[in-house]
Amino acid sequence: MSRHSIRYLPVQTRHHVVPFELQMERELERVSRVFSTQDPFEPNILSGNNFTDPIPETFGNLKNFTDFRIDGTKISGKIPDFIGNWSKLQRLDMQGTPMEGPIPSSISLLIKLSELRISDLNGPSNRFPNLQDSKDLKHCKFYIYLICYYEVLRNCLITDSIPPYIFKENLTRIDLSFNNLSGPIPETSPNADPEYMFLTNNSLTGEVPPWILKSRGKMDLSYNNFSGSTDATNCVTQSLNLVSGYSSLESNLLWCLKKDLPCPHKPQYYSLFINCGGNKTNFEGNEYEKDLNPEGASHFSSFEKWAYSSTGVFTVYDDLPYIEKYTSSLNVSGPEVYWTARLAPLSLKYYGLCLRKGSYRVKLYFAEIMYSDDQTLGSLGKRIFDVSIQGNLFLKDFNIMEAAGGVGIGIHREFDVNVTGSTLEIHLYWAGKGTTTIPKKGVYGPLISAIAVTPNFDTGKGLPAGAIAGIVLASCVLLVLTLVVLRMKGYLGGKDLEDKGVTCAEF
Numbered sequence: 001m002s003r004h005s006i007r008y009l010p011v012q013t014r015h016h017v018v019p020f021e022l023q024m025e026r027e028l029e030r031v032s033r034v035f036s037t038q039d040p041f042e043p044n045i046l047s048g049n050n051f052t053d054p055i056p057e058t059f060g061n062l063k064n065f066t067d068f069r070i071d072g073t074k075i076s077g078k079i080p081d082f083i084g085n086w087s088k089l090q091r092l093d094m095q096g097t098p099m100e101g102p103i104p105s106s107i108s109l110l111i112k113l114s115e116l117r118i119s120d121l122n123g124p125s126n127r128f129p130n131l132q133d134s135k136d137l138k139h140c141k142f143y144i145y146l147i148c149y150y151e152v153l154r155n156c157l158i159t160d161s162i163p164p165y166i167f168k169e170n171l172t173r174i175d176l177s178f179n180n181l182s183g184p185i186p187e188t189s190p191n192a193d194p195e196y197m198f199l200t201n202n203s204l205t206g207e208v209p210p211w212i213l214k215s216r217g218k219m220d221l222s223y224n225n226f227s228g229s230t231d232a233t234n235c236v237t238q239s240l241n242l243v244s245g246y247s248s249l250e251s252n253l254l255w256c257l258k259k260d261l262p263c264p265h266k267p268q269y270y271s272l273f274i275n276c277g278g279n280k281t282n283f284e285g286n287e288y289e290k291d292l293n294p295e296g297a298s299h300f301s302s303f304e305k306w307a308y309s310s311t312g313v314f315t316v317y318d319d320l321p322y323i324e325k326y327t328s329s330l331n332v333s334g335p336e337v338y339w340t341a342r343l344a345p346l347s348l349k350y351y352g353l354c355l356r357k358g359s360y361r362v363k364l365y366f367a368e369i370m371y372s373d374d375q376t377l378g379s380l381g382k383r384i385f386d387v388s389i390q391g392n393l394f395l396k397d398f399n400i401m402e403a404a405g406g407v408g409i410g411i412h413r414e415f416d417v418n419v420t421g422s423t424l425e426i427h428l429y430w431a432g433k434g435t436t437t438i439p440k441k442g443v444y445g446p447l448i449s450a451i452a453v454t455p456n457f458d459t460g461k462g463l464p465a466g467a468i469a470g471i472v473l474a475s476c477v478l479l480v481l482t483l484v485v486l487r488m489k490g491y492l493g494g495k496d497l498e499d500k501g502v503t504c505a506e507f
Contacts, residue, residue, distance in 0.1 A: 051075050060085050071095035071117065072382075072433055078123070084109035091115040096384075096432025102126040108133055119432040125180070128160040162204075167192050177201055177220070177311065177346070185209050185221075193217055196297060196313045199224070200241070200347065212240070220298035220311045221245050232257065235302050243300040243309050256302060263354035263422035269305050270360075272352045272424075272453040277323035278340030288337060288450060296322030296344060305353055312346025312430075314442035324447070326369040326408065334410030337450040338367035345430065345445045352424035358457040359418050362389055362426065365450035367410040368400040370443050378439030379407070385434075385446040388427040389417050397433060400447065410449070416456060424453060 051070070054077025065086040076098040083092070084106025090113060100123035107113075108130040116131070158179040166174065167188035175198040184206030185199070193215055200222045207228035212219055220241040227247050235243070235256035246257045255264045275281050275288035282288070293301050296310035297318075314320040325340045326332045332339055342348065352360075364387065372378035387395035394415050404411040417424070428446030436444040 053077070055080055057082070063087060065089050066112075067091045069093035070097060071119075072435065073097055075099060079104055079118075079121075081106045083107060086110065087112070089113060093117045095119040096434070098122060103129045105130065107131070125159045128158055128163055128181075132163070132165045162186055162199075167194075172196065173313065174198070175312075175346070185212065187211065194219075196318070198298070198311055198346070200311050205247075208242070208245075215239070218298040218313070222300070222309060222311070230257065235300060235307075237300065238295065239298060241298040241300050241309060241311070256300065256307075260421050261307075261351060261353065261423045265354065267354045267356050267422040269352070269354050270356050270358070270455040270457075270459050272305055272355075272451065274306060274350065274451045275337050276340065276342040276350075276448050276450055277325070278337065278450075281336050283335050283337050283450070284452075286452065288452075291342060292323065294321065294323060296342075302351075302353070307351045307353060308342070309349045309351075310342075310344050310347070312344055312445070314345045314445075315436060316441045320442045324370060326367075331373070332367060332369060332408040332410070334367065337365055338408075338410035339369070339449075341367070341369060341447045341449045343445055343447050344428065345442075347430070348428040348446045348448070350426040350448075350451055352419075352426075352453050354422050355419050355424055355453075356455075356459075357419055357421075358455060359416060360424065361414055361416055361454050361456055362424070363412050363414045363452040363454075364426070364448060365410065365412045365452075366400045366404070366447065367449050368404065368407045368447070370439075370447070371401060371407045372439065373407045376439075380435070381438035381443060382434040383444060383447060384431075386429045386431055387413075387446075388429070389415055390419075390425060391427075392417070397431075399434070426451065 050073070052074045055070075055075060057080075060080065060082030063085055066088050067090060068086065069091070071093045072095065074097065078100045079094065079102075081104045083089075083104065087109065089110050092110070092113065092115070095117050096119060099121060101121040102124060103118060103121075103126050111133050113131070158176075158181060160181060161183035162176065162181055162185060164186040166176075167186060171192065172195045174194055174196070177198045177200045179202055181199070181202040181204055183204065185204060185208070187209060188211050193211075195217045196219075197212075197217060198220045200220045202224050204221070204224040205227060208221060208226055208230070212221070213231075216239075218239050222241045222243040222245050224245045225247045226242075226245050227250055230242070230246070230253065232242065232254055235254055243256050244259055244261060246253055246259075248259045250258075255262055271286075273283075273286045273288040274291050275283075276291050278288075278291065280288065280290040289303070289306070291308070293299075293308075295301065297313045298311060300309045301307060310322060322344065323340065323342050368383065370383075371381040381401075382399060383401065384397050384399050386393060387398055395413065400411070401407055428448060430445040434444055436442070
């Protein structure tokens, strides 16, 4: 391992491999002295370690940085102004740390910057950072991840409009999701057509621009406040996700484009079972529906009783699958529902559709099937994500392997929630934490094996409709026969009571 490329430092013990923790500022300062003599082309990768405390002031003197990554660490404090001193910097990654905003204005001095990833900041809201002078933004490896986050899943949002210069030529990936961006989406240059653009969960308004509707790229514009007409004729798209993307004031929209995904008919369902990433199967006396759609970058897919919306593309490799099955080298304990899973690199939402109002028990099933259970590098991965239901955070920094006590071990978590409309929303979200390259690049983000939703109320189901119909028919026949017998006996006036000896008592 190069001394200038510290990413994950293991210490070998007799029984297992543990991460080496550098926690004190003096240790970071020692590392900074090492970096001060570095080759300017050598990346400085500290990702996935347990570094803590703010970035030391001494780092401000390190002007040869070209690549600085601290994503997934526990480094805290404000993003320092001295990052503007790193004039040679080409890549800056600060995803999933406890660091605070605002993003300093000195970031505009990084004119060689071609890759920028900042996500899940704490603290006050931000204006959109000035990146207009970053000449290398035109290169095809440019990414923007500017996702801010409060502890209660309320975003410390970038409250601003999208600057037009963002849509320069040859930008391939732009992620400005989960902010408070407002106003219309700017027009773009004639040759610009990003491969991936994620603007989900903002407050964007106006009409969806024609260049997006004609784009060949994967675009996610869900959960905004767009207006105007739309040519959408069905809710399932391959490249443009507009689910819940239109203002509630708009009429004549498909149900999937409206806020809260209202049921297009009378809600009638009260249970739901999904085998995420797998085939139809029976488990615990219930039939779990198959979930095999491979799409996920900017996709919404709906079925009779449920739907899912997936956002994001995996870093480096954009062809990685969004469903996974355990490998033969891993011994998965538990039923078949734990053998498969659906993944997402950023956000994954499952919906229960047309549910009756009331309280429900939600069971979420998990098993980590992508790491190894040996003493190799593949056993050191950390998958960390959050889980919210109906907008309420239930699992924060959830680590499947840690909760289950190992890989390939099935576990479940269950929660009681209320459905006040007709839709149940389960949201799994990656906040930039954990490892991203173990056992290979692109292994991170939410993973879920199965979902079960059952009512906590009396459904009034009673007997089957066929049985009820049979009972009603039999009752009618019995009533008719009774009336016939009574009439023949003369009790209903059908026979003259000639027997004068019949007394009232006998009658």
